[in-house]
């Protein structure tokens with residue numbers, strides 16, 4: 625029976641329903657971007673309050689859209705972490721309330737596991753094993769994925785996450801929050817070869833990343849009174865440096881693991897230049913490349929519903945567990961016991 629997924633880890637309130645036979649039945653999302661824009665970043669307390677204000681309407685809405693009654697559901701999945709604790713608790717509480725009232729299993733979902741399984745919602749999807757590059761606002765991870773719940777961390781960022789680096793650099797360039805997509809848009813009009821930025825940590829072996837130096841490089845290069853072209857060229861040069869770095873490390877991870885498939889997920893996976901570069905390499909080096917559709921790169925309910933369903937389908941969901949956690953290393957997910 626279909627699983628309802630609830631996502632409230634940050635600034636998106638989202639719900640979706642996934643069915644093993646019929647696929648994704650419905651998904652709804654409310655983004656708080658406008659609420660946080662005037663502060664230049666997510667304000668946790670405002671996020672929690674807004675989740676409370678929206679969530680019931682969204683749960684009703686997704687059931688209507690799917691043409692289902694609550695009694696038709698087979699489980700309630702929710703994002704248990706990592707994320708903003710107050711925000712997570714809203715989704716967890718609603719999920720636990722529904723699960724109790726409907727006498728359904730409650731399925732805690734790891735937010736990054738959901739991001740990495742998001743390509744499974746597409747018609748053209750990977751098969752296990754594959755390498756996943758997870759690039760979001762809070763994480764930069766290279767993961768060997770052998771199956772649902774079987775993850776080995778290959779590399780991660782030692783400082784800023786890629787999305788964070790995009791957002792901070794966008795701020796330096798005077799772009800509105802959230803800066804990542806804005807910076808990418810500006811970069812389209814820029815010359816990415818004008819400024820020479822480093823490709824951090826590619827000159828030595830290893831699969832870890834470091835992006836905070838790039839942001840500093842942009843800051844020190846930024847002219848006193850930059851004109852529009854300077855800014856566009858800086859944005860493009862920054863984007864080239866980041867996407868080159870990611871592409872190089874992906875290639876190394878594929879080589880190291882011997883896997884022939886690469887999955888790219890998380891908000892920065894929406895970046896067109898990154899997609900373009902990886903597609904080029906995939907053609908050249910003969911690996912298969914998978915992305916979630918753009919809307920399922922950033923936070924959404926569909927990936928939570930799917931991850932919850934997949935965990936249950938494999939009998940690997942810690943049943944009845946209600947918890948939230950701001951920090952939760954993906955590697956600890958290896959056994960369901962560790963997650964419970």
Ligand code: ATP
Pocket residue numbers: 633634706707735739759760761762763786787788790791802803804805808890891892893894895896921922923
């Ligand atoms: P996490 O999943 O690590 O908890 P998050 O959920 O906030 O973090 P996502 O919603 O997956 O992150 O992604 C948001 C991030 O993606 C932001 O940093 C945003 O700037 C970035 N982003 C979105 N679209 C683009 C784009 N086209 N180019 C670059 N960055 C982008």
Ligand code: MG
Pocket residue numbers: 634635636922923
């Ligand atoms: Mg978000």
Ligand code: FE
Pocket residue numbers: 735739760761922923
């Ligand atoms: Fe996310």
